[in-house]
Amino acid sequence: MNLTSELLQYILSGLTMGGIYALVALGFVMIHNVTGIINFAQGEFLMLGAMFMVTLLGIGLPAPLALILSILIVMVIVGIMETGAIRSAKKASPVTLIIITIGLSTAIRGIALLVWGTNPYRIPPFSKGGTIHISGATLVPQSLWVIGTTAAVLVLTYIIFEYTYLGKALKACMVNKFAARLMGISPQRMSLLAFMFSAAIGALAGIVIAPITFVTYDMGLMLGLKGFVAAVLGGLSSTTGAVIGGLALGIIESLGAGLISSGYKDGIAFIILLLVLFLKPGGIFGTSNTKRV
Amino acid sequence: MKDLARRKRLRHSLIALFTLLIFALPFIITNNYYLSVLVIIGIHTTVVVGLCLLMGYAGQISLGHAAFYGLGAYVSGILTSTYEVSPWIAIFVGAVGTGILAYVMGIPIFRLKEHYLALATLGLGLIIHVIFVEEVELTGGPSGLSNGIPYLSFGNFMLNNDFRYYFLVWTVALIAIILANNVVHSRIGRALRSIHGSEFAAKSLGVDTVKFKLQVFALSAVYASVAGSLYAHYITFISPSPFGMMTSIQFLVMAVVGGLSSIWGPIFGVTAITVLTEGLKSFMYQFFPLAGGEYEIIVFGIILVIIMIFLPEGLTSGLANTYESWRYRKEKADDAPKNQ
Numbered sequence: 044m045n046l047t048s049e050l051l052q053y054i055l056s057g058l059t060m061g062g063i064y065a066l067v068a069l070g071f072v073m074i075h076n077v078t079g080i081i082n083f084a085q086g087e088f089l090m091l092g093a094m095f096m097v098t099l100l101g102i103g104l105p106a107p108l109a110l111i112l113s114i115l116i117v118m119v120i121v122g123i124m125e126t127g128a129i130r131s132a133k134k135a136s137p138v139t140l141i142i143i144t145i146g147l148s149t150a151i152r153g154i155a156l157l158v159w160g161t162n163p164y165r166i167p168p169f170s171k172g173g174t175i176h177i178s179g180a181t182l183v184p185q186s187l188w189v190i191g192t193t194a195a196v197l198v199l200t201y202i203i204f205e206y207t208y209l210g211k212a213l214k215a216c217m218v219n220k221f222a223a224r225l226m227g228i229s230p231q232r233m234s235l236l237a238f239m240f241s242a243a244i245g246a247l248a249g250i251v252i253a254p255i256t257f258v259t260y261d262m263g264l265m266l267g268l269k270g271f272v273a274a275v276l277g278g279l280s281s282t283t284g285a286v287i288g289g290l291a292l293g294i295i296e297s298l299g300a301g302l303i304s305s306g307y308k309d310g311i312a313f314i315i316l317l318l319v320l321f322l323k324p325g326g327i328f329g330t331s332n333t334k335r336v
Numbered sequence: 337m338k339d340l341a342r343r344k345r346l347r348h349s350l351i352a353l354f355t356l357l358i359f360a361l362p363f364i365i366t367n368n369y370y371l372s373v374l375v376i377i378g379i380h381t382t383v384v385v386g387l388c389l390l391m392g393y394a395g396q397i398s399l400g401h402a403a404f405y406g407l408g409a410y411v412s413g414i415l416t417s418t419y420e421v422s423p424w425i426a427i428f429v430g431a432v433g434t435g436i437l438a439y440v441m442g443i444p445i446f447r448l449k450e451h452y453l454a455l456a457t458l459g460l461g462l463i464i465h466v467i468f469v470e471e472v473e474l475t476g477g478p479s480g481l482s483n484g485i486p487y488l489s490f491g492n493f494m495l496n497n498d499f500r501y502y503f504l505v506w507t508v509a510l511i512a513i514i515l516a517n518n519v520v521h522s523r524i525g526r527a528l529r530s531i532h533g534s535e536f537a538a539k540s541l542g543v544d545t546v547k548f549k550l551q552v553f554a555l556s557a558v559y560a561s562v563a564g565s566l567y568a569h570y571i572t573f574i575s576p577s578p579f580g581m582m583t584s585i586q587f588l589v590m591a592v593v594g595g596l597s598s599i600w601g602p603i604f605g606v607t608a609i610t611v612l613t614e615g616l617k618s619f620m621y622q623f624f625p626l627a628g629g630e631y632e633i634i635v636f637g638i639i640l641v642i643i644m645i646f647l648p649e650g651l652t653s654g655l656a657n658t659y660e661s662w663r664y665r666k667e668k669a670d671d672a673p674k675n676q
Contacts, residue, residue, distance in 0.1 A: 148637070
């Protein structure tokens with residue numbers, strides 16, 4: 044396998060994971076912009092989506108129905124989480140809020156452990172077909188589904204933000220919460236909406252990546268953390284940044300794992316995190332008024 | 337002034353009483369399993385005392401403290417097993433090295449604020465954990481250090497059973513608590529609390545916030561490192577798994593539950609969580625046989641959420657404050673009729 048096809052291979056698999064990171068990062072940025080909270084439980088939304096899909100497929104539901112139901116169930120769960128836990132802690136300091144979301148993420152993981160156990164599960168790929176070959180690099184059809192879903196979600200998000208009332212209200216909250224309140228938009232409703240929207244994106248991402256990676260109760264941890272790194276990379280305040288950060292992280296990680304060392308794959312993401320935080324906490328696209336002393 | 341002196345004497349006598357109790361326990365409790373649990377509680381208490389100093393008094397957060405714990409364990413383990421260095425020297429080297437690392441890494445980390453700071457500590461912890469797993473030649477990788485870590489010993493007196501190790505561990509823990517207590521009630525402690533109260537105000541009063549934050553961070557790392565070394569010489573086998581993010585969160589839960597602003601917080605928190613976890617092990621297995629893994633994480637999560645929402649000051653300070661406000665309200669109610 045010559046160098047070009049090797050590079051192409053890394054870039055393609057990087058784009059696949061990058062798409063997932065982009066979706067996670069999108070969810071992060073949405074919640075952060077509307078509520079100011081860093082949602083450490085974001086990764087668990089992916090895990091829950093995939094797990095419910097496994098269960099619903101297991102009782103015999105057709106795949107499209109299982110998909111929609113899984114997403115709806117996760118949205119409801121997250122909605123309850125928001126109204127229950129997060130809203131009660133609105134006045135708390137940022138550090139307390141972080142600890143709360145860490146606690147929620149741990150609790151969700153623990154409940155998943157109790158319900159589904161430690162066994163890895165499998166979801167069949169969305170479409171049949173063998174591997175695709177592109178000038179020496181191989182691609183699984185599911186990867187195309189991942190990339191396609193990411194693109195579709197982005198387009199949908201853009202449409203919602205630009206052309207629907209709720210979307211514009213969300214955007215208003217992101218830009219200036221106080222002014223939005225003056226215009227009659229309720230920040231509490233927007234907070235709930237942001238969480239549920241992120242939940243939907245997260246669940247979808249989890250379902251779409253599941254045929255490629257196994258579904259386990261702790262799959263959300265790493266995905267969430269890396270998606271978070273992607274969000275920081277792109278600048279926590281920008282949705283475009285989140286997406287580009289996700290894709291960039293996926294590709295850098297893949298190239299690093301392939302060219303330098305595959306064991307340090309997870310470490311690469313966190314080294315990037317530290318580099319970004321130390322050198323340019325605002326991320327690539329962020330504003331310069333990030334919290335630096 | 338008299339009240340301050342009285343409180344100081346009360347505190348000192350409580351500490352003395354507590355020390356007596358701790359050293360008397362192994363003579364009362366003969367069950368070896370309980371003794372081993374108490375040893376682990378002692379080791380964890382040392383870590384959490386450092387963490388509470390950092391979080392409660394300096395107001396900073398660390399989501400990666402298990403990495404320092406692991407560094408102490410691995411330095412001790414590697415130096416004593418592969419290079420046959422004396423264990424006491426290894427502990428010292430580990431502590432100093434970890435402290436320096438924390439200080440150096442702290443310089444860029446503590447320029448960040450709030451959640452960026454938390455994330456940087458998380459990232460640091462995760463990177464160190466990956467190094468433990470990947471540097472197989474040095475650390476033995478995921479299967480752990482295979483050479484066999486020696487027991488600690490004072491000359492011919494080997495600390496190779498729970499009874500003897502208990503005294504060493506708790507001596508260290510008590511020294512840690514007393515030292516931390518002295519820091520809190522000294523100039524440094526007041527400087528730390530001023531930073532926690534308002535960093536701007538502290539800076540305007542001439543407090544060198546950066547230096548103090550770095551010093552506390554390094555001190556808390558040293559505590560964790562020493563505890564890690566003690567762990568290594570207790571279990572005589574280490575692998576990367578007890579030094580990952582879950583353990584960092586566990587330390588966090590213990591610190592928060594116990595109460596960040598009280599000297600007794602760490603012991604309370606560690607004991608409460610450890611007792612809960614041990615109790616849960618037997619309980620959970622009967623009801624949920626599928627859950628072979630770390631089901632205590634669900635308890636951590638729920639406890640963390642509930643405490644942070646309802647009792648953010650933890651068990652010790654939070655309950656004390658609740659008692660104080662109840663007493664205050666009772667006094668007001670008693671006074672009211674007289675004012676007519």
